[in-house]
Amino acid sequence: MMASKPIVVGVTGASGAPYARRLLQVLADAGLPVHLVASSAGRLVYKLETGRSLEEDLPAGVRLFGEDQFTAPMASGSFQTRGMVIVPCTMATLAAVAQGLANNLIQRAADVCLKERRPLIVVPRETPLNAVHLKNMLTLCQAGALILPPMPGFYHRPETVQDLVDFVVARILDHLGVEHSLGARWQGLE
Numbered sequence: 001m002m003a004s005k006p007i008v009v010g011v012t013g014a015s016g017a018p019y020a021r022r023l024l025q026v027l028a029d030a031g032l033p034v035h036l037v038a039s040s041a042g043r044l045v046y047k048l049e050t051g052r053s054l055e056e057d058l059p060a061g062v063r064l065f066g067e068d069q070f071t072a073p074m075a076s077g078s079f080q081t082r083g084m085v086i087v088p089c090t091m092a093t094l095a096a097v098a099q100g101l102a103n104n105l106i107q108r109a110a111d112v113c114l115k116e117r118r119p120l121i122v123v124p125r126e127t128p129l130n131a132v133h134l135k136n137m138l139t140l141c142q143a144g145a146l147i148l149p150p151m152p153g154f155y156h157r158p159e160t161v162q163d164l165v166d167f168v169v170a171r172i173l174d175h176l177g178v179e180h181s182l183g184a185r186w187q188g189l190e
Contacts, residue, residue, distance in 0.1 A: 006033035
């Protein structure tokens with residue numbers, strides 16, 4: 001059954017912890033199982049940007065793994081998942097995954113998604129982008145990953161920063177096939 005398969009979320013040290021926080025909250029509120037892998041830099045940036053440690057902010061039901069836990073379930077392709085989101089994703093993590101490296105559990109879990117043809121959504125947080133970043137993104141896209149930079153739209157007339165965060169998280173949820181009500185959808189003009 002699809003709902004019983006966990007969604008893997010990776011949190012790395014790029015800026016963008018509010019995206020991870022909101023995604024985890026919505027997935028937990030939907031009753032979906034979540035396996036979270038956070039790098040040490042990801043934990044540090046999370047605390048800097050949210051004012052709370054990842055552990056104290058963790059929604060109920062989310063299982064937290066360290067980046068060095070190579071015996072975690074998602075390190076094996078035989079463990080069924082709905083896919084993985086790396087949010088926020090550093091350019092170092094993106095480069096490692098694009099090159100097939102698996103030096104930590106985030107990279108290994110992403111590699112498993114690619115080899116098993118499961119959804120891998122990468123939310124890179126860097127600007128501006130150089131040619132190396134773009135080549136690595138193209139490589140990942142060609143390997144089957146979805147590159148989803150956190151570029152909020154404004155047609156929904158956001159009034160708060162949370163509205164901007166929700167716009168990006170809604171796009172992530174759409175690509176995971178998770179129903180949500182994070183904002184009105186574009187209906188076109190009459």
